[in-house]
Amino acid sequence: IINRFNARPDTHHALADFGVVLNREEQQLRFAIKSLLRAEGISFARYQRRFASSVIDDLPVLRELLELGLAVKSGGGLRLTADGLDWSDTVGPWLYSETMTARMSAYELA
Numbered sequence: 141i142i143n144r145f146n147a148r149p150d151t152h153h154a155l156a157d158f159g160v161v162l163n164r165e166e167q168q169l170r171f172a173i174k175s176l177l178r179a180e181g182i183s184f185a186r187y188q189r190r191f192a193s194s195v196i197d198d199l200p201v202l203r204e205l206l207e208l209g210l211a212v213k214s215g216g217g218l219r220l221t222a223d224g225l226d227w228s229d230t231v232g233p234w235l236y237s238e239t240m241t242a243r244m245s246a247y248e249l250a
Contacts, residue, residue, distance in 0.1 A: 164191075166237060168198050173235050176202075176211070177228050181219025201235065
């Protein structure tokens with residue numbers, strides 16, 4: 141995919157010609173995963189502004205990270221602990237939905 145993308149003329153780099161449109165639930169997961177895997181973590185206020193709901197209510201699986209000591213509530217958000225950051229390569233994929241996991245598994249690299 142990367143080689144094919146890089147081989148395209150510069151004028152074609154503004155558009156992605158692969159991927160999927162994410163429904164609301166997948167957008168919420170994506171937001172949470174991308175935020176959580178950064179040192180500052182998920183901002184409750186940013187999530188609330190974007191989705192008009194609570195990330196903890198929408199994604200109760202995040203409570204497991206708290207219970208396991210892999211995340212803490214801190215500074216108006218949820219962030220990974222040092223142990224959580226050590227496990228971040230596992231935490232991210234653990235949060236993927238079954239739908240996206242199946243889609244990624246079925247994707248054939250050409």
